[in-house]
Amino acid sequence: MSLLSANWTALFYLIAAACFVLALKGLSSPGTARRGNLIGAGGAVLAVVTAFLSEDMDHVVPILVAIAVGCAVGVPAARRVAMTQMPQLVALFNGVGGAAAALVAGLELTLEADAGGIAAAAGAFTVLVGCVSFSGSCVTFAKLQELMTTRPVTIKGGQYLFGGSLAVAVALAVTVVVQGSDGQPEAWTLALLALVSLLVGVLFVLPVGGADVPIVISLLNAFTGLTVAASGYVLNNTLLLVAGTLVGASGTILTRLMAAAMGRSVTSILFGAFRPSTAVMAGTGPERPVRSGSADDVAILLGYARKVVIVPGYGLAVAQAQHTIRELAELLEARDIEVLYGIHPVAGRMPGHMNVLLAEANVPYEALKEMELINPELRTADVALVVGANDVVNPAAKTTPGAPIYGMPILEVDQAQQVVFLKRSMRPGFAGIENELLYDPKTTLLFGDAKDSLTKVVSAVKAL
Structure with missing residues (x-):
């Protein structure tokens, strides 16, 4: 039996949503950024507590264990990370968010006896985009951490491989929707969709050069927000819809602003590596003298x-x-x-x-x-x-x-x-x-x- 009525649940969710909006407003200025972060964190805590008190949960202990494990990993990582490594941490946390949304939506569809076409479409979208966000964020992390080359990575016919993989992922997503309209999507279809989407995410980010990686992180953050919003529809949770939409909208706006500040279009950032380059890469030309001083x-x-x-x-x-x-x-x-x-x-x-x-x-x-x-x-x-x-x-x-x-x-x-x-x-x-x-x-x-x-x-x- 839930401890909160539907009216109280709606009120607390509304307060949490307002906290998220105020947090974004606070983050728009260095003078109010700290306060904005605290307001957003308070809204998130309120949302989690409300979810616990408003639902009849059958597996409370495993959920609490998962939360404890997440806190044990996340809190030290956030406190100990050097400021120079903050972009990597943002990329990693963003990817984990996309993967979580994809997992939740996929499990919900496989456990739901009669998903329905709209819910199946939202779930397929969440799995596709969430997996793209996860694998793409892992690649951005590797580039920023210099675990791999920071230069654009292109393979022969890479654009066709990316396009083909994306087409297969979309076809599998449509198959999930059709299966969900008739009852319940097949687990193998969702698993195959997730695998192909992971490949799409890798191929999506590999051609991006190191200088443009921060813009891609912002774009993938917007992707994660959209997956959270779509998973909110699958779970019939209004707060997830609101929070995901806020993240998706703000991430999209930030991506466009960053691209404009770099004097680039998002398309050229993502696919510019497939154009021939005339730049002289370091170390390829003759050594030249420089003037050094003390x-x-x-x-x-x-x-x-x-x-x-x-x-x-x-x-x-x-x-x-x-x-x-x-x-x-x-x-x-x-x-x-x-x-x-x-x-x-x-x-x-x-x-x-x-x-x-x-x-x-x-x-x-x-x-x-x-x-x-x-x-x-x-x-x-x-x-x-x-x-x-x-x-x-x-x-x-x-x-x-x-x-x-x-x-x-x-x-x-x-x-x-x-x-x-x-x-x-x-x-x-x-x-x-x-x-x-x-x-x-x-x-x-x-x-x-x-x-x-x-x-x-x-x-x-x-x-x-």
Whole structure:
């Protein structure tokens, strides 16, 4: 016997849904993001408790055990993950969500004696898209974690293999709907649909280059939201419909915004690798000289400048150098030097990733300038200090048709009077192509770990 009446259940679900909406609103601004997260988490807890109290459950103990196991895995993973690995964690959690929705919908259809055509259609959609989201998210995780190459992976006839696999998956989904209309879908049909859909997800993401992976993560997140919404229909759960629709809509909007910020269409991001490329991949051309310097050289350039623009990238995040870069900025500001930060939309590999890192170091939010605001400033900057970034400042995005990043708006550090790159080595960025700016006569390279290099520069500036 359930402990909550239908009216109380509906009221609590409505409150939970309102929490999800408020959470999304809070996440739209760095100042309210933390509160938004807490509101969303509170809504999720309320939804779970309401589900327990409003349903007659026959397997409470296994469910509680599953929740305990999930918490034992998820809480430490979320607390211990480094900020640099947050995109990988988002991809992994997103994939697990899609797989869970697909499993629930598939089991519900096989256990339901008379599914009905509409419920079977929703279930088939959930299994197909959920499995695509799961396997695709696993590939994005592997790319971001560098367990596999970050470059686009194409195989001969890959586009035809993808198209054929997708057609087979759709045909199997239609078969599930037909079987469900006549009574109950066959378990083997659902299992085969899941397997083919997993293949579709892998083939869908493999051709995507590393620089575009964050956009694909957002798209797969939207897919997961749609599967949750569809599974809500299968389970006759209104809150799942609302929550899934919110995730699907917000993920779609974010995908379009990110693609626009990168100056790309979603189609070119997903399938651009099948076009012939004319970009020079790193390591394929003759070795060329570069101008490297010492920490003292960089300190002199910075210490006698009037305006310095700092461009942080993934290398800064990996080295956890955000506190050191703030210390350097404060030293320069004490010398009446204007210091600004240029933030690319996907700096650090995820939108807002670099903003969070710098906020941890108490960098004033007003000093962080988005790309369209900082590019005019770069034209009057004496020094552009690039810390661990490569693709987001690579002129190939404007000059090399066929390059994986061609058409992507970049931070125009080449417009500054002097450019300083802090890099571990001449290894290319995530896109795997040469950056011609490294060989420009006005560019100085300081090799080493970003935190160690910045610490030496700080000491050198103090000694000026």
